[in-house]
Amino acid sequence: MAHLQTLVNGIVLGGLYSCLAVGFSLVWGVLNVINMLHGSLIILGGYITYFAWHSYGIHPLLALPAVALLMYLLGYVTQLLMINRVVSQPVLTTMTLTFGLDLILYNFMTVYYSATPRRITLDLGAIDLGGIAIPVDRLLGMALALGLTGMLYLVMRRSRIGRAIVAVRMDSAAAALMGIKVDRIYAITFGIGALMAGATGVIFAMVYPVTTNLTGTYLGKAFVVCVIGGLGSVPGALVGGIVLGIIESFAGQAFGPQHALTVGFLLMLVLLVVKPTGLVGIKGYE
Amino acid sequence: MARWQQYVLFAVWLILLASTPLWATNYIVRLAITIAMFTALTLSWNFIGGFAGYPSFSTAAFFGLGCYAGALAQRAGMPMVLAWAIATLFVGAFAAALGAIILRLRGHYFAIGSIGVVEVVRLVVSSWGSLTGGGDGLNLPLLSGGPNAVARIFLLVMILIMLTAFLATVLVDRSRLGFGLRCIQQNEDAANMVGVNTTRYKIIAYTLSALFCGTVGAAYASWTGYIDPTESFSILMSIKIPVMCLLGGAGSVLGPVIGTAAFTLLEEVFWANFLDYNRAILGAVIVVLIFFLPGGLLAISYRDIAARMASWSRPRKAAA
Numbered sequence: 001m002a003h004l005q006t007l008v009n010g011i012v013l014g015g016l017y018s019c020l021a022v023g024f025s026l027v028w029g030v031l032n033v034i035n036m037l038h039g040s041l042i043i044l045g046g047y048i049t050y051f052a053w054h055s056y057g058i059h060p061l062l063a064l065p066a067v068a069l070l071m072y073l074l075g076y077v078t079q080l081l082m083i084n085r086v087v088s089q090p091v092l093t094t095m096t097l098t099f100g101l102d103l104i105l106y107n108f109m110t111v112y113y114s115a116t117p118r119r120i121t122l123d124l125g126a127i128d129l130g131g132i133a134i135p136v137d138r139l140l141g142m143a144l145a146l147g148l149t150g151m152l153y154l155v156m157r158r159s160r161i162g163r164a165i166v167a168v169r170m171d172s173a174a175a176a177l178m179g180i181k182v183d184r185i186y187a188i189t190f191g192i193g194a195l196m197a198g199a200t201g202v203i204f205a206m207v208y209p210v211t212t213n214l215t216g217t218y219l220g221k222a223f224v225v226c227v228i229g230g231l232g233s234v235p236g237a238l239v240g241g242i243v244l245g246i247i248e249s250f251a252g253q254a255f256g257p258q259h260a261l262t263v264g265f266l267l268m269l270v271l272l273v274v275k276p277t278g279l280v281g282i283k284g285y286e
Numbered sequence: 287m288a289r290w291q292q293y294v295l296f297a298v299w300l301i302l303l304a305s306t307p308l309w310a311t312n313y314i315v316r317l318a319i320t321i322a323m324f325t326a327l328t329l330s331w332n333f334i335g336g337f338a339g340y341p342s343f344s345t346a347a348f349f350g351l352g353c354y355a356g357a358l359a360q361r362a363g364m365p366m367v368l369a370w371a372i373a374t375l376f377v378g379a380f381a382a383a384l385g386a387i388i389l390r391l392r393g394h395y396f397a398i399g400s401i402g403v404v405e406v407v408r409l410v411v412s413s414w415g416s417l418t419g420g421g422d423g424l425n426l427p428l429l430s431g432g433p434n435a436v437a438r439i440f441l442l443v444m445i446l447i448m449l450t451a452f453l454a455t456v457l458v459d460r461s462r463l464g465f466g467l468r469c470i471q472q473n474e475d476a477a478n479m480v481g482v483n484t485t486r487y488k489i490i491a492y493t494l495s496a497l498f499c500g501t502v503g504a505a506y507a508s509w510t511g512y513i514d515p516t517e518s519f520s521i522l523m524s525i526k527i528p529v530m531c532l533l534g535g536a537g538s539v540l541g542p543v544i545g546t547a548a549f550t551l552l553e554e555v556f557w558a559n560f561l562d563y564n565r566a567i568l569g570a571v572i573v574v575l576i577f578f579l580p581g582g583l584l585a586i587s588y589r590d591i592a593a594r595m596a597s598w599s600r601p602r603k604a605a606a
Contacts, residue, residue: 028394034394082577090339091393091394092335092339092341092397096576097572097576100576101573103565103568103569103572104565106565107564110565111562216521227395258413262406262409262410265402268398269388269403272399273388273390273391273399
């Protein structure tokens with residue numbers, strides 16, 4: 001029974017991780033850019049939600065669409081004005097640039113919000129399923145996370161924009177010849193990445209404390225999930241997230257919670273060397 | 287800039303740094319120590335990141351391991367200099383073994399892997415409390431003789447390490463190894479095809495990039511007398527070092543030296559005047575660097591700038 005409880009905790013955690021990583025994975029896969037901003041974007045989404053709730057009493061679920069839209073615009077503009085200028089350059093350049101932008105965003109968040117952890121308490125209680133307790137806020141978070149991830153999957157498969165993004169990911173030169181504006185698609189993709197980060201921030205604000213100290217942790221989790229699941233695909237992020245959630249849950253149980261992250265990173269290093277394409281598929285096209 | 291000009295400039299800079307205790311305040315001497323230390327780290331990173339073009343972010347792992355290896359050796363009762371040598375060899379061996387594994391990765395995967403190494407080593411060191419003191423860190427005996435004498439000793443030590451790293455860079459730059467690494471940077475598959483032993487060259491470059499980090503780490507630990515995991519394995523350092531190198535001009539001999547000097551001095555000014563915003567300013571420096579100085583400070587043609595400024599001033603005179 002204890003194992004079952006750990007497993008359920010892991011799956012719930014994994015749902016959250018999938019949502020955390022899917023935007024990062026999409027940006028990496030399509031733009032070939034490691035987006036070091038991702039962790040800070042999540043926290044920014046969390047802060048906006050917290051202040052909407054704290055100052056104006058807006059429920060996080062109502063704030064979600066607004067935060068998502070705002071973050072989309074922010075991502076779109078960032079990509080269009082800045083990252084597009086260096087998008088074809090080596091990793092070192094693009095990664096250093098996003099890290100520079102991350103430092104700026106991080107610094108302003110620490111100055112304006114301070115690093116004090118803040119938290120939205122919804123007091124939803126927990127439900128009991130035959131001896132397995134699941135906190136309702138986490139369950140809600142997981143449902144939202146999976147719902148958003150599923151929506152992104154549908155957008156990628158069904159909509160014109162989604163097909164264009166996948167086409168650019170496969171071969172940007174050929175996509176350009178077919179009349180796709182690659183620059184715009186890059187901006188939209190980065191916007192979607194930021195949107196998912198913001199939405200993750202909203203969900204996490206209901207479950208975890210919001211503090212800038214966590215930006216690095218979230219970014220690290222996104223790395224690990226991406227490498228476990230494979231790059232640039234929604235199913236990859238889903239599998240990677242849930243695998244990481246379960247592993248962290250059991251590792252935390254076995255070695256103590258402070259080692260859960262170490263196990264995740266070690267797994268990432270091993271997988272990088274053994275199977276860099278991730279657990280799901282070889283290419284990960286939608 | 288011709289090679290000999292770069293050597294001369296380096297010699298002048300070295301003498302300037304080494305002579306600070308004679309003419310400057312303690313604050314400047316301390317700054318000189320920091321600059322020498324970071325220059326050694328940046329020159330090290332240049333082997334793998336500049337010559338071979340591999341985006342390595344593992345500097346902090348090597349530096350931190352150097353700190354801990356040196357500190358533990360010293361606490362085991364070894365003389366200071368022997369402890370530094372042991373730390374150097376240990377970090378070099380670690381990098382060679384690690385390189386054989388992660389240098390099979392390329393591009394983004396290598397970058398992520400090298401960051402992962404920093405995290406794993408930091409987490410292992412901070413949770414192995416019985417050996418490393420965990421989050422409490424380790425204390426080291428301070429040298430006797432008062433702060434001024436100690437500062438002079440460590441200034442000399444750091445400058446010697448910097449000089450060694452520079453000489454190694456010059457040697458690599460002029461040798462077959464440097465040529466091979468530049469081939470790898472341009473096109474690894476083609477380099478492999480024409481007979482460059484890419485695996486061996488990459489491992490050598492990666493090990494070189496770690497060796498001096500180990501020495502610097504151990505010397506830093508002896509200098510400050512206290513180390514802890516968050517300070518020693520900081521991701522910020524892993525990023526700062528490549529940025530300094532890019533700022534000067536990666537893959538050149540003098541670029542890392544100029545980049546470190548410019549960056550450290552800038553940072554010092556920002557720390558002093560905008561304490562709350564120093565990270566944002568570092569970020570802004572990075573953004574400016576990427577957009578406006580893609581080849582680094584060394585690649586700017588100062589003659590062009592002088593000519594352009596001259597041509598700006600002329601028509602104005604004519605109009606007046």
